[in-house]
Amino acid sequence: MKGIELRDARVRHGPLEALHGVCLAAPAAALTVLVGRNGSGRTTALRALAGTLPLTSGAVLLDGRDITRRPAHERAARGLCFIPDRQAVFPSLTVAENLERARPGGDFGRALSAYPELGPLLPRRAGTLSGGEQRMLALSRALLSGAPVVLVDEPTQGMAPSVTARTYALLADLCTRGACVVVAEQRLPPALRERARRAAVTVVVHEVRRGAVVFSAEAAEFRTARE
Known part of the structure; x- marks a missing residue:
């Protein structure tokens, strides 16, 4: 598997252009991070990859x-899973029905091992969960x-610090697979x-500003450049 990429991507929101010819690559077996302030275009780039x-x-x-x-939906059928920042669960369905x-x-063994907090919540409607619980789901x-x-x-x-650390470990583990x-x-x-680093997974960083990628590097190089 090679991964996924945007090539010279432009996206418009009405009269405004949100992405200005963006090129970025996310390789397989690696964790790619799109960083940028709110309104920078990082979410737009992610949604463009997802097809939404x-x-x-x-x-x-x-x-x-x-x-x-x-x-x-065809991209999803090809094995692409997109989790947006909002409305990422079916609120009227129970946690079990969402799973x-x-x-x-x-x-649900793998999910409940990763997030045992969801076990007691299986009969609850997803819309009644806290923000962090909905992210876990x-x-x-x-x-x-x-x-x-x-x-x-x-x-x-919306996650507690301990759950945040566990989530990053889970994402890194997906890359090792x-x-x-x-x-x-x-x-x-x-x-x-x-x-x-603990999982020996490569982290690739693309910094997005005002609808353009202004810097791309592996995490260590990105940190050095910022310092």
Whole structure:
């Protein structure tokens, strides 16, 4: 597997252009981080990869194949799991029913091992959970689906520090299993770097500003440049 990439991607929101010819690559078996302030274009880039926002021009490549014209549901069928920052669960369904969407048959062992906090919540409707609990539930989809490409916008939003560290470890573990993992964050979290280092996973960073990628490097080089 080669991973996923944007090539000369432009996206418009009405009269405004949100991405200005962005090129970025997210290799397989690596953790790619899109960093930037709110409004920088990092979420737009993630949604363009997922297919929930159409490109004005440019291309999206999955394993070297052009999927630009493939809608989001077809990309999902090809093994792409997208977890947006909002509305990432089915609020009217129970936690168990949400998990069944990712794993028909009810074998939730891997998700409950990762997030044992979800066990007592299985009968509850997802819409009644806290923000951090909803993030755990949404991330469980990626764990249960075994998707080779996982895109997550702000994966640890609303989580306690201990759960945040566990989540970064889980994302790094997906990479060791060969998955291409792309996350969008406001900055490069030290806990993410540390968990990836322990798992011997390469971290690739693309800094996004005003709809353009202004710097791309591995995490160590990115940190040195910032310092």
